[in-house]
Every structure is written in C-alpha cells, then in structure tokens.
Amino acid sequence: MRKGLILSGLLILLSACWSFAQNDSHYSLFEYSQNLYNPGAAGANNAICVTSMHRQQWVGFEEGRPQTTIFTFDMPIKDFMGLGAAIMQETVGFHNDVSFMVNGAYRHEFSFGILGAGVSVGILNRSIDGEWRTPESLGGDPVYRDPTIPHKDSKAIFDMHVGATLYGKDWWAGLSVSHLTRPHIKFSGTNSTYLAQHYYIAGGYNWTLPNPSSDLLFSAMAVYASTFEFQINAKYLYEKKFWAGLSYRFSDAVVPMIGIHLSFGMSIGYSYDIPLGGNSYRYNTGSHEIMVRYCFNVSKNNNMGRYRSVRRL
Numbered sequence: 001m002r003k004g005l006i007l008s009g010l011l012i013l014l015s016a017c018w019s020f021a022q023n024d025s026h027y028s029l030f031e032y033s034q035n036l037y038n039p040g041a042a043g044a045n046n047a048i049c050v051t052s053m054h055r056q057q058w059v060g061f062e063e064g065r066p067q068t069t070i071f072t073f074d075m076p077i078k079d080f081m082g083l084g085a086a087i088m089q090e091t092v093g094f095h096n097d098v099s100f101m102v103n104g105a106y107r108h109e110f111s112f113g114i115l116g117a118g119v120s121v122g123i124l125n126r127s128i129d130g131e132w133r134t135p136e137s138l139g140g141d142p143v144y145r146d147p148t149i150p151h152k153d154s155k156a157i158f159d160m161h162v163g164a165t166l167y168g169k170d171w172w173a174g175l176s177v178s179h180l181t182r183p184h185i186k187f188s189g190t191n192s193t194y195l196a197q198h199y200y201i202a203g204g205y206n207w208t209l210p211n212p213s214s215d216l217l218f219s220a221m222a223v224y225a226s227t228f229e230f231q232i233n234a235k236y237l238y239e240k241k242f243w244a245g246l247s248y249r250f251s252d253a254v255v256p257m258i259g260i261h262l263s264f265g266m267s268i269g270y271s272y273d274i275p276l277g278g279n280s281y282r283y284n285t286g287s288h289e290i291m292v293r294y295c296f297n298v299s300k301n302n303n304m305g306r307y308r309s310v311r312r313l
Helices: 002-015 030-037
Strands: 048-056 067-077 081-092 095-109 114-129 152-167 171-178 198-208 214-224 228-238 242-249 253-261 266-275 287-298 304-306
Touching (some): 030 048, 030 152, 030 214, 030 228
Antiparallel strands (some): 048 287, 067 081, 081 095, 095 114, 171 198, 198 214, 242 253
C-alpha cells in the first residue's frame, strides 16, 4: 500500500509538467544516467557500476546538432556512503563542453527504504571555435571583424549539484538540482552568461506480473529550468534479461527502446527518438542513444560477482 501511494503521488506531480526545451543534456534512457544529475544516487545499486552513454541528437541536420558522450562510475562504501564520478563531453553548434564531477552520498536505512543524500563538485570547461562568415566573405575565408564575436576561446568554471534518492526493493524516487551556484562564463569581448539551475524529479517502479518471468518497469522524469520537460517510460522485462519498451516525451517525441542484461553483469540498451511536430522537424530524422553498463559486487572475501538491481534496470 505504501509503495502504491508513493508511486501515485510521484506520477500525479510529474503529470503537471509540460515539455519544452532545456539546457542540460537530455537522455531518453535517463534511468542509467542518474549519477550525472543526482549525486544522491551514488552507490544505489549496492555494486560497482561503470556506465557509458552516447547520444546523437537531431540526425538530419548537417552541422551543429548536439552530440553527447558520458562515462559514470559509482560504488557503495560500507553501508553508509556512496562514491561516484562522471565525465561528460558535448558539442552543440560552436560550443564544446567537457566536465568532470565527483559525487559523494550519505546513505541511511529506514524501515521502508534507503535514503541517499549527496553532493557533486567539479569543473566544466566550455570552449568556442566558430568560423563566422559575413556576406562579404561567402565563398572565401571567414572574417572576424566584429570584436564582440569570439573566434576561439575557452573558460573553466566550478560547478556543483545536490540531490537525494530514496529507494526500496522495487521502487525509487529522486530530487536534485544541478548548477547550484549558477556559475558564470565570460568569453573575451562578450557579456557574461551563466548555467541556469535545473530542478529534477524522477522515479520508477517495478511491477512483477503473475507470471514470475515477466515484469513491467515504469519510470518518469520532470525537469524544470525556465520551462518544463516531462518524459515517462514503460518497459516489458522478460526473464530479467530481455526488455523492450516505449517512452513518450510530451509534445516532443515518441521513443521506442530495447535492451538486454547479460549474465556476467553487462547491460546494453538502445533508444531512438521519433520527433513529433510539423515543419520545425522537417530536417530532423530522429535521435539515437546507446548505453553500455557493467556492474559487479565485491564480497568480503574479494571474489567478484555480477549484480543487478530492479531499481536501475
């Protein structure tokens, strides 16, 4: 009963959100990227997990479309700590971002689940390399006559996220805020800009069907910066190994997805965003995303073994 109330409340809150564009990187398989945006999730799998994800967004646009690659690592330390790290590289237009964050989470067990509350700190380096052209230079070399338009520049800034994750045997829920200090970036000859705070709420529930070989996995996420984005995922899991599902990102895309959990602790997933809309999507043929994760636990006798949790499938 308690789990049902938690899930219902989470979905009601998320359903109030509407979908628009956001500044932080988006991932359709967001269940696997929690350590990037919620440091409270560090160690939540009770295993050592290494995850890599790559996203090719808006395929069909020739230049400047977003391309993102991330690597995350997290592990529990005894019963009360979680540690993690995340590396992200993203190109959007003339911008190239590289960030490195270190996560730490304090974990406390209650009768209904385990709460992880954490913070991540690190460095984000943003560089710009633009071949700006004027009408006079078309067909020839680019010119840089406007001193307010940077040609090549790079700035490194301090960044910080905070978050908390509450998870039980077959459910999880999280709250987090990225770019807590709203770090400012100023390129030569330009006005200062800043990274806006992003507010995340996410959760999931694993429902085992009467046939014990079948599970339904539900998850949802809402993100708010200056506007809202909301996505809900539903997957069918067979024999705790093969899964397929469908996601809906409101007013933006329908996302079919498939994946497999291998016996030695590796998981592979793929999703394809099918854009919704009219003429604004004329040249957008969709977005590809692939995820690879390897999890293992280390027992007290230092023998390694595979580990898989329904919280993060």
